[in-house]
Amino acid sequence: MVEDLWLNPWLPVMALATSMVAALVIFMLPEERHVLRTALNLGAAVAKLILVIVMVWGVFHGLEYQLSFTMLPGIEFELKADSLSMMFAGLSSVLWLLTTAYAVGYLENSPNRSRFFGFFSLCVASTTGIALAGNLFTFFLFYEMLTLSTYPLVVHRGTATALRAGRSYIIYTLSGGAVLLLGMAWLYAETGTLDFAPGGVVEGSPTPALTAIFVLLVAGLGVKAALFPLHGWLPQAMVAPAPVSALLHAVAVVKAGAFGIVRVISDVFGIGFASEAGLLLPLAGLAAFTIIFGSVRALFQQDLKRRLAYSTISQVSYIILGICLAGPLGMVGGLVHLLHQGIMKITLFFCAGNYAETLGVHRIDELDGAGPRMPATSVAFTIAAFGMIGTPPLAGFITKWTLGLGALEAELPWVVVVLLASSLLNAAYFLPIVYRLWFRPRSDAWPEEVRWGRLETLGWLLWPPVLTAAAVVMIGVFAAMPFSPLSWAELVVNREYRP
């Protein structure tokens, strides 16, 4: 099964093509063809998941799937499936399947669905491309494509607020892209290569030019990763429909930024070079500040999705902080959080969407008594919230524990303090919600209640959060099993660190 088949180089292309072709076909479909569209969406998602699973199996057994051709003199378009890229590709393909199912239910009976699902698929295609990019140039290509394909999703509703959010989103992300381009062009002018390679491609001693390039690259990527002070677009963008928020926060956009920073630090500069040049400690400081800042701001949000948005700002910086610890354990912690945060946050957004769609509830103080009314959704929400806080044995605990060990290994005790403070803050903004869900009685009627037969809400909306909540428990409990996020992160670090 893992031999060198002729098909192998084409697997990354096929993984990319599944969602790309789906997007094109969906754009062509007339608005009324709901069943065909749903079938296409789900079929493409399943096909992609299978391809990714095959590649994960192969990469585990030491294969690399690679395909490249020359785009410009000296510049290659390269798709490569290595252990790190499979991590992100796996996350995006699993969550795409669930989010698609969720979106089908969420957008039932709303207009412009061909447009929505077309761009939705394009967005996932870009994410897959980002994951599989074999050099910085290819990464940039898909990074900008992601910007373009998410804009129509953010402004999907076409209201004034949505358009304003879209504008701020596009100003932030395109400026970030421009800065990234400048850094990339300069990097190429300095080093003559844009390849990703374990241990980095930058050689020689640190120079001011290399420092400036690093700052440009991280600033460009930091916009999407919502690193302070470049986070302004994220809370605004939560006006988008819930599946889009789920996608933006958990799978695609912020993760693309964080993943890019991981790539730049580990595969372009190399952790050794970057930490010797003193580039990582300031970034770690910034990430730590963002963690605390996001959590504090989240405390004061009364809108549920806004609170979740600030929580994302805080949580994504764990990934960056982990990499910046410049040690194997820290890196494992950061990488594993790439997956854990995705699964936990998507659960929370699914649940927030369910409350909004079924009960018409958007604000936290309207949630009183929602637990008994929607038990499955609320259990999922509670699990994910406890996961975020870092309660053992859930996914978030694994992250924080590993990060803490990494900090001690790197002899940076202040990071442990940041982790503890952040956990306290997480508890401070999640526990009141959980309390309201379960322990406050409902006195008046729901703002806009919709009944969907026997279930508490539409099946399409109910199962995705239930499944992801189950996953939050499983990946925490079975963290030591092979192919769990933790062991895969360890595999990545082993290959990156000790090639």
Place this chain on the structure above:
Amino acid sequence: MMAWLMAGLLFTPLAWAALSLLADFRAGWRLAWFGMALQATVAVLLWLAIAQEGGFYYPLGGWSAPLGIELRVDGLAVTFILMTATVATACGLHAGFYLDPDKPWQRYFWPLFWFLWAGLNGVWLGADLFNLYVGLELISLSAVGLVALGGAADALRASLRYLLAALVGSLFYLLGVALVYGQFGTLSLGGVAQLAGEHTGLPGAGLALALMLAGLALKTALFPLHGWLPPAHGIAPSPVSALLSALVLKASFYIAARLWLELGEPQGSYGVAQLMGGLGALAVLWGSWLACLQPRLKQVVAYSSVAQIGYLFLLFPLTWQVSEQVSQQAQQGMTLQVISHALAKAAMFLAAGNLILSTGSSRVADLAGVGRFLPFSLFSFGLAGVSLMSLPPSGGFAAKWLLLQASLASGQWWWALVLVAGGLLSAAYVFRIYRASFQEASGQDDFHHPPRRLEAIPMALALLSLGLGLAGDQVLSVMGLPFEEGS
């Protein structure tokens, strides 16, 4: 074989122009099908021939210079010939479906169209300065005629303004030619370059170069000489706007670039190079800024041309006294920018024409709600916009990347900032259109579906400009060593 191809390239358009003068619009349209197929075939065949055998000189009708007309065919020329064939065929097809055949003055469309095409091919192939002048004038006069086809008083005003600017530009160029001939006694580009290399610092030659560049800058609508462009391109019928922005502007720029690459090194100076680059940079910033303010869709696209042309002029500082490699990068970047802008801008104007047909209004604000109705032309417009914003994988991005590399490698980092800022500014006006179309309109929709074939043409062009970046290496390898070859 080669002789037939060359003859086909220049004489088919002229013959078709003469023939369609005798026909009405519909007959000219049927005639045009055949002519366009012929031209496209010839262009492809010539391209294949050059790809295998390299460039050559071709004396027309067996008469050699100086009395005869000598043509120079190299990789760059044939690449532009192919580009012209692609864009002109697309615009011709679109025009055949788009223009109203019952308006009496439309019958002049086809003769003017073919004269324009002949002039363009003449400029790409011209080997001496005077023939280039004749080609330029042929282009300008037919372009002015095409703008006037709009028929209304505003169209005539725009075309008159365009005509005056074009004529003054041509005369400046011709005055420069007179000085060159007085100085060197030859008009062949290769001969002048050789002589100019031997006698550096001749004041007459420097002045001649300055005059020619000024005239060509006026015809290319370089900032601050761009005032004539937006009214003319904005008011012309959409297929005509597409031809003008995509091809006509490039002809005068092509001559300026060839002059600079042949004569710039001996006769130019750091100041001239930086001045041209600086004006280009200002064009990028000012053109994009004004594009953001235009209330009318086609005016937005027209001002975007002013901005995109500005990028091309970065060629001047990036090829002056730099290493061979940097100069090469800059020339490749320029070529890709020319091609991708031609494809993208043609697609954009044609798509804008479709959008105007469909909404019945030329205002950006009236696009509200159209996103629900007409994703197809809007999609073409959007894809062309990707190339204008120079986002990957478009040809515009490939061009920008090469220019960025050239400016960083030659230490002129300020042009890199211009390139990046220009990309952001163009995003501002492109997203303005997207945003307007995503807006949900209240009240009744009143949109019409343009025919599918009208919508397919801009989509094809937009996809080509988007895919150009992926095939950049192949295009550049056939283009070979631009300009230098065979001179």
Place this chain on the structure above:
Amino acid sequence: MTPDLFYAFTGLVLFITGLFGIIALQHLLRKLLAFNLMGSGTFLMLVGLAQHRNGTDPVVQALVLTGIVVAIAATALALVLIRRYYHLAGRVSLERDATDEGRP
């Protein structure tokens, strides 16, 4: 100063006069005449400079003939457009009035 150089110099004066006219004058016909003046100046310079250097030169004669044909074509086109414009707009200058839209 040889007569040839004198032609060239006169040509320069004509060119500059014409350029001034085309910028400063409002009436379209005057602008067109100024353009023709510029053209004549250019042709004089072309012949004068070439003959100053090389003696009588058939090549420039041929060039100027071609140039005159081009100038006639341009003038004819301009006249047609001006006439039509006058017919439609009732004006003989390009100044914009209040009904004009868009910016120049």
